[in-house]
Amino acid sequence: GLMAAGSVGAYAATQNTASNQGSAEGFTADRSTALAQQIKSSKPRNVILIIGDGMDDSMITAARNYELGAGGRFAGLDSLPFTGSMTTYGLKVGTGPDYPIAYVSDSAPTASGWSTGKKTVDGRISQGPSTAADVPGEDYETVLEKFKAGGKLVGNITTSELTDATPAAAASHINARACQGPQDLAACTSARKSAGGKGSIAEQLVDNEVDVLMGGGLNRYSQATDAGPTVLDYAQREHGYRVLDDKTDLAGVTSLKKGPVLGLFAPGNMTPMYQPLVATAPPGTGGATTTCQEADRGSQPDLSTMTAKAIALLDNRKGFFLQAESAMIDKQEHGSDICGAIGDLRELDEAVQVVLAFQKKNPDTLIIVTGDHAHSTQIVGGVTDGKQVATLQTADGDPMTVAYSTSDVGSDHTGAQIRVAASGPQGANVTGVIDQTDLFRTMLGRSPSGTPGPRD
Amino acid sequence: GLMAAGSVGAYAATQNTASNQGSAEGFTADRSTALAQQIKSSKPRNVILIIGDGMDDSMITAARNYELGAGGRFAGLDSLPFTGSMTTYGLKVGTGPDYPIAYVSDSAPTASGWSTGKKTVDGRISQGPSTAADVPGEDYETVLEKFKAGGKLVGNITTSELTDATPAAAASHINARACQGPQDLAACTSARKSAGGKGSIAEQLVDNEVDVLMGGGLNRYSQATDAGPTVLDYAQREHGYRVLDDKTDLAGVTSLKKGPVLGLFAPGNMTPMYQPLVATAPPGTGGATTTCQEADRGSQPDLSTMTAKAIALLDNRKGFFLQAESAMIDKQEHGSDICGAIGDLRELDEAVQVVLAFQKKNPDTLIIVTGDHAHSTQIVGGVTDGKQVATLQTADGDPMTVAYSTSDVGSDHTGAQIRVAASGPQGANVTGVIDQTDLFRTMLGRSPSGTPGPRD
Ligand SMILES: [Mg+2]
Ligand SMILES: [Mg+2]
Ligand SMILES: [Zn+2]
Ligand SMILES: [Zn+2]
Ligand SMILES: [Zn+2]
Ligand SMILES: [Zn+2]
Known part of the structure; x- marks a missing residue:
């Protein structure tokens, strides 16, 4: 990433002795004043939302242990001042208005x-619940929209296909997440442009x-529209x-003056930082001297590079909204791949380090960093x-041993509340x-709640 | 509990519709000023630490879903203003000073x-690490001590045996947690009083x-000391x-003027609130209409009653420290018993509601609520x-379905960071x-960091 050269030190192991183990002699100063x-109650000019798909407390801890040691701290993710727990439940289809909980x-x-x-049902993209998966719900306006x-600039970047559920929900509305390109609309027939609909996720985003717009998913954008061209x-x-x-x-694009940008850096999902290490039945894979190996990502940019560029392009007097997703944490967890998930975390x-550096110069920027739901990884x-x-x-x-136990092969989401953190x-x-x-x-x-402290 | 009558409403289900699902139309006011x-940087006069053994984010969510619905909120646990994530790793025995991480x-x-x-090794009670489990480490002074x-009053209460690891660590020092009573010292021979040691955990606490001192564990206190009497x-x-x-x-004890109190309300661990519902191999136990059933706890007080009494006894001008543990969350999770764990959460x-009510009248009280380590329960x-x-x-x-997958029968701890919350x-x-x-x-x-806001 852009920050990698400067942040190599952040990924060095901490020393573990009885006296300074972790933060045993840890922080000494009272944090009250800090x-x-x-705390600022003013409305933010810029908002940057960074999502780790499937990033729960268990996955954060596993990645920290691996990258920094148990007593280490991520220079970005672990440094945000405001932290809380966030529930992530959804609804199941039904006749409403009291939908069953998922x-x-x-x-x-x-x-x-x-x-x-607002809450909705599995598979649904910024539309309300309904009686069945193939029955569209009410379109709900999004933060990005x-x-x-409001005349601000907006960005939406990811390491998965750009049309995958997380980026899709920022700026499209459709009854089924599978309906990513114009040739993928079997479950969303009323969304077809030729049927008077808003089109596939790929079409709606543009x-x-x-x-x-940046991510993978070129194959969705290569599909023919109902009108003919791709x-x-x-x-x-x-x-x-x-x-x-x-x-x-x-690297070559330096402003939005000549129009919006659509970065499509892979046919499908982008390549994770590390090569896979897939968990297997006990006694499992890997061992006491196994480490993760960097993957060859060819000419694909990484998330922090995309994030830095997106901010550089979006930054303007009126403000901007950016959603940036590290998507492959979840995808690799589904594959019981611990190295893939760690690398993307x-x-x-x-990427958080990049946006915190931007915030230093632009303190009217709200940064929120969280996951979307818990996942299967256990230490x-x-x-x-x-x-x-x-x-x-x-x-x-x-x-360190990790386990995946929701299936015999592969793995799935779980329902725990997850960490949410913010700054600004x-x-x-x-x-x-x-x-x-x-x-x-x-x-x-x-609406700002007033003047909380001497700084405001 | 003492608060049960007043807090019944807190355990009513929330209404779930598309529009008000959970907190969809949730909190509207900016929380900055609140x-x-x-925030207060002054040193607390009283400190109350409430521990849920094995209480991680997954277990909190499962209990909230069951007791209040997914969009509900615990009136105590979920209401504390300061929240964060806490790492819980430990050490393994070794030659030091750089001990392997557990x-x-x-x-x-x-x-x-x-x-x-300070960090130490598995099984170790407020002593440092060493070369082997049966080799004592250095005694470390505790917060309670x-x-x-400092001339303050101190309390230590639990729903497990009083001599179990969590209450033991507050006020005793021994190389192995199993050494609970004077007849249990096989792994701690040098701790025997007849060998010049400090004695078993039971003896050290008194x-x-x-x-x-309140909890279960009468059987440990009925053991004969080396000197003869129990x-x-x-x-x-x-x-x-x-x-x-x-x-x-x-109920009959109303002050400490006539001496300290030792409540021993069960031979071993105290009885959890709910009867067990033990998970089994898929498709498992319970079902869509299964609910948890209250257990008969005979004449045992519950945790909130013990907590209220402890505070009433300890409250004094100079201040106090109280550690109160809901211990059976962990024990029931070890038994793959979802109802037992939910009830104790x-x-x-x-108990948190009780201490928050006390804090309202005594704002110089710091309350911290957290777990000790993550556990196996997954939603x-x-x-x-x-x-x-x-x-x-x-x-x-x-x-709601929960799973336990660290073993085929029973279940064990995991390594995720856990929620920590505080008020005061x-x-x-x-x-x-x-x-x-x-x-x-x-x-x-x-050391207080200064004047953070207009209230200080
Ligand atoms: Mg995603
Ligand atoms: Mg305990
Ligand atoms: Zn996800
Ligand atoms: Zn997923
Ligand atoms: Zn425990
Ligand atoms: Zn345990």
């Missing part, structure tokens, strides 16, 4: 939750003229998008403690216990 | 961590003259303890998603990411 000075959610209703402030309507052609011709293919293209931390006491296990040597030099104006609204739908109002800026 | 007004810890090093500010030395006789004769047998005895919430998407599963009907009226002076020190050893300095009162 926290009070961070205690474990997928990435569509969770992203729809913070994007629209409200920022755009019809919304999101100023910066979505890519349509985006360029109708909306003036400039298409970026690789990190060289990305580290990438998220690097366990031994190599027989789960259905699939893997062991790695951490930065401490010691073995109105960041205090993530403290305590919140629901992910509460992020909606916070990102829009609640 | 949070700022809670990424999953038991209740002894974790409780020793906050009690002494420092409060006592030798420390902790003003209020620990119970010794406690009464040498230290003037008044022994309480049941909730009637508890609810009990913890009732999963279906009845095949784990080694052992159980399904319950929640307060929403919908089914210096409570801001739990925000962000902390280690449990950081609680040590916070409970002792860090």
Whole structure:
């Protein structure tokens, strides 16, 4: 990432002795004044939301243990001053208005939750619940759309396909997350443009003229629209998008004056930082000296590079909204791949470092960092403690075993509340216990509550 | 509990519709000023630490879903203004000074961590690490002992045996947690009083003259000391303890003027609030209409009753320290018993409500509420998603399935960071990411950092 050169030290192991083990002699100063000075009730000018798909407390701890040692701290992710717990449940289809609760959610209703402030059903993209998966619900306006309507610039970037559920929910509305390209609309027939609908997710993202769109998913944009040309052609011709293919293209774009940008850096999902290490039945894979190996990502940019560029492009006097997703934490957890998930969580931390550096110069920026739902990864006491296990040597030099046990092969989401963290104006609204739908109002800026401290 | 009558409403289900689902139309006011007004940098006069053994984010969410519905909020546990994430790792025996890391810890090093500010090895009670489990480490002074030395009153209560690891670490020092009574010292021969040692955990707790001791574990106190009489006789004769047998005895004691109190309300662990519902191999136990059933607890007081009494006895001008543990969350999770664990988490919430009510009248009280380590419980998407599963009907009226997968039978700790929450002076020190050893300095009162806001 852009910060990698400067942040190498952040990923060095901490020393572990009896006296300074972790933070045993840890922080000594009372944090009261420091926290009070961070509280600002003003409405933020810029909002940056960084999502780690599937990033729960267990996955954060596993990645920290591996990258920094148990007593280490992520320079970005672990440094945000406001922290809380966030519930992520969703609904099940029904006749309403009292829909059954889904205690474990997928990435569509969770992203729809913070994007629209309302709960919905699995697979649903910023539309309300309904009687069945293939029955569209009511479209709910998103934070991104409200920022755009307010004359601010907006960005939406990810390491998965750009049309995957999390980025989709920021700026499109459709009954099923599978309906990513114009040829993928079997479950969303009324959404077809030829049927008078808003089109697939790929089409809606560009019809919304999101100023910066970046991620994988070129294959969705290569699909033919109902009108004939590909979505890519349509985006360029109708909306003036400039298409970026690789990190060289990305480096070359320096302003939005010549039109919005559409970065499509991989046919499908982008390549994670690390090669996979897939957990297997006990005694599992890996061992006391196993470490994660960097993957060859060819000409793909990484998340922190995309994030830095997105901010550089979006930064303007009126303000901006950016959603940036480290998507492959979840995808690799689904594959019981501990190294893949760890690497993408580290990438998220690097992206957080980038946005914190921007915030230093632009203190009217609200940063929120969280996941969308809990996942399957557990840190366990031994190599027989789960259905699939893997062991790695951490930065401490010691073995850590993780388990995936929701299936015999592969793995799935779980329902625990997850960590939410924030920095900047109105960041205090993530403290305590919140629901992910509460992020909606916070990102829009609640009515300032007054003058909380001497700094305001 | 004492608060049960008044708090029944807190355990009613919330209404779930598309529009008000959870907190979808949730909190609207900016919390900045409210949070700022809670920040106080002064040293607390009283400190109350409430521990849920094994209480991680997954278990909190499962209990909330069951008791209140997914959009509900615990009136105590979920209402504390300062929240953060806490790491819980420990050490493994070795030659030192760089001990190997244990990424999953038991209740002894974790409780020793906050009690002494230092890391230690599994099974170790407020002593440092060493070359082997049966080799004693250096005794580390505890928060409770420092409060006592400072002329304050001190209390230590639990729903497990009083000599179990968590209460033991508050006020005793021994190389192995199993050494609970004078007849249990096989692994701690040098601790024998006849060998010049400090004695078993049971003996040390009373030798420390902790003003209020309450829990189960009568069988440990009925053991003969090396000198002949039982620990119970010794406690009464040498230290003037008044022994309480049941909730009637508890109600009858109204001050410490006639000596310290030793409540021993069960031979072993106390009875959890709910009868067990033990998870089994898929498709598991319970179902869409299964609810938890109250257990017959005979004449045993519950945790909130013990907590209220402890505070009433300890409250004095100079201040006090109280550690109160809901211990059976962990024990029932070890038994893959979802109802047992849920009930004891609810009990913890009732105890938190009691101490918050006390704090309202005594704002110089710091309250910290947290767990000691993560555990095995996962909320999963279906009845095949784990080694052992159980399904319950929640307060929403919908089914929730939980899984235990670290073993085929029973269950064990995991290594995720856990939630920590606080209210009162210096409570801001739990925000962000902390280690449990950081609680040590916070409970002792860090040097105040100045004047954070208009209220100070
Ligand atoms: Mg995603
Ligand atoms: Mg305990
Ligand atoms: Zn997701
Ligand atoms: Zn997923
Ligand atoms: Zn424990
Ligand atoms: Zn345990």
